[in-house]
Amino acid sequence: MVGRMEVARRAGVSPAVVSYVTNGSHAVSAATRVRVEAAIEELGYRPNAIARSLARSRTFTLGLLVPDSSNPYFAELSSLIEDGAYAAGYNVLLGNGADSSERELSYIRTFIDHKVDAVIVCPSFDFSQGFDELEKMKIPSVSTDRIWSQSNIPAVVVDNEGGAHLAAEHLISHNRTNFACISGDDTRSLSHNRTTGWKQAIQQVGIQVEGNHILHEDFTLTGGWRATMALLEQDPGVDALFVASDIQALGAIRAIVDSGRVPGKDISLIGFDGIEL
Structure with a gap:
């Protein structure tokens, strides 16, 4: 394996100057930098990542903790975060917390052990x-997708309540009369705010929401299917459905079909997130 000494000899500089170029720790003349970079390219030299980290006090690595990267929403979110990090010169370590405090903590400690420069987390x-x-x-x-109310950590989230309000207004515009909502665990701010925004829009036009028309299930395809089947069993006349996540909405569409109905015709449906699917 090519080392720093070989690069230094090829470029006609000291090994320290090679380190200055690769670490960015000292100023180097433009001509010298060109010679060193040419030697690095020619010899295929790869600087020791640990040594570079020590010199810079940075690893140029981020930790990203999501609940489930197989969920299309978090898969797309993770991909976009990785793209942004890469463009800025950072690598990303990914962990799936599975909404388990124990598992999340294990990943956080792994990120710390790897001396990441920062962490992005979707907390449970x-x-x-x-x-x-x-x-x-x-x-x-920084927290994303979810706000952790017991901490002052910065959060980047969407307007969950406002978005759900807009979704309900869209359903109302289709002249539907029997409204229902499928959401996630109501103890989670994301689920609660989306349910609240939907309910407020419905009530503002004088439609009363029955308690059994708001169902809480897992943010999964199966959860959406299960909730929709239960909903249609207790009230076959539902004709407008707000589903608080797109992955649940995909399950709801399947349930509507399985119940012998036509999505978009017998039951208007709108999801939340905007995933590609």
Whole structure:
């Protein structure tokens, strides 16, 4: 394997100058930099990542913790985050927390052990210990998709309540009369806010929402199917359905078909997220 000494000899500089170029730790003349970079390219030299990290006090690595990267929403989110990180010169370590506090904490400790420069996390129901450990190690972190109310960590989220309100208005515009909602766990802010926005829009036009017309299920395709089948069994006359996640909405579409109805004709349906599927 080619080392720093070989690069230095080829470029006619000292090994320290090679380090200055690869680490960016000292100023180097343009002519010298060109010679060193040419030697690196010619010899195929790869600087030691650990040494570079020590020199810069940075690893140019981010930790990304999501609930489930097989979910199309989180798959697309992870891909976009990775693209943005790569464009900025960073690599991404990905962990699937599976909404398990124990599993999430294990990944956070792995990120810390790998000395990541920062962490992006979609937190579960109880992520307090994870954020405590990140704060203790002074690792910058940001929450996305979900707000963790028990921490001052910055969050990047969509307008869940406003988006659900718009979705309900769209259903109302189709002259539907029997409305229902399928959402996730209502103890989660994301689910609660989407349900609230939908309910407010429905009530503003004088339509009362029956309690049994709001169902809470897993944010999965199976969860959407199961909730829709239960809904149509208790009230076959439902003709407008707001589903608080697209992956649930795909399951709801399957359930509508399985019940002998036509999606978009017998039952108007709208999901939330905007995934490609």
